[in-house]
Amino acid sequence: MDQSDNHVENKDPSLTQQVQTLHQLTVYGRWCFVGFLWLTVAPVSLWNLRTEIALWQQYFTWVAVRYGLSAHPLSTMGLAFCIGMTTAVLVWQSRNILLGLPKEEQQRLEQQVFQIRQQGPTHPLWKWIFR
Structure with missing residues (x-):
């Protein structure tokens, strides 16, 4: 048994509980930030794409999607940021659940x-x- 294993065994139980509480607050904070993004950035981005979305509903092609997104770079970045942050938090939390901190x-x-x-x-x- 090396010294790092000994450190884990001698840990204060209250410290362990406080660290878990702080980690849980971090998880809640990240999900609140993601929710905030989806409630603020995503609707504005989608609103700016409303004419393209109407076109996509009538004549859906991947070329139309590509053109619509390239014609509205700020809206595209806003949606990409929302999707990217959601994915990042999902992967981070899944890693912590499956593999531990x-x-x-x-x-x-x-x-x-x-x-x-x-x-x-x-x-x-x-x-x-x-x-």
């Missing part, structure tokens, strides 16, 4: 908990982490 992420969360402890009740996350 990477050691670097675990250490980063522990450091964050120590910083919150050090700052005390004035930290915005204090009441969420230390119930």
Whole structure:
């Protein structure tokens, strides 16, 4: 057994709970950001594509989709950003569920908990982490 395994066994149970709570808050924060994107950026992007969408409903071809998206680069980037962030959060959360938190992420969360402890009740996350 090396020293890193020993570190895991001697961990404070309250620290483990606080790290899990902070990770859960991170997950909620990421999903709230994705939801915010889909409620703000996506409707504006789709609204700017409304004439192309009407055309696609009548005469759907991939060329029409490509032309419509290339003619509206900001709308295309907005939709791509929404889809990309959703995919990124899905992959990140799936990796954490299936493989567990990477050691670097675990250490980063522990450091964050120590910083919150050090700052005390004035930290915005204090009441969420230390119930």
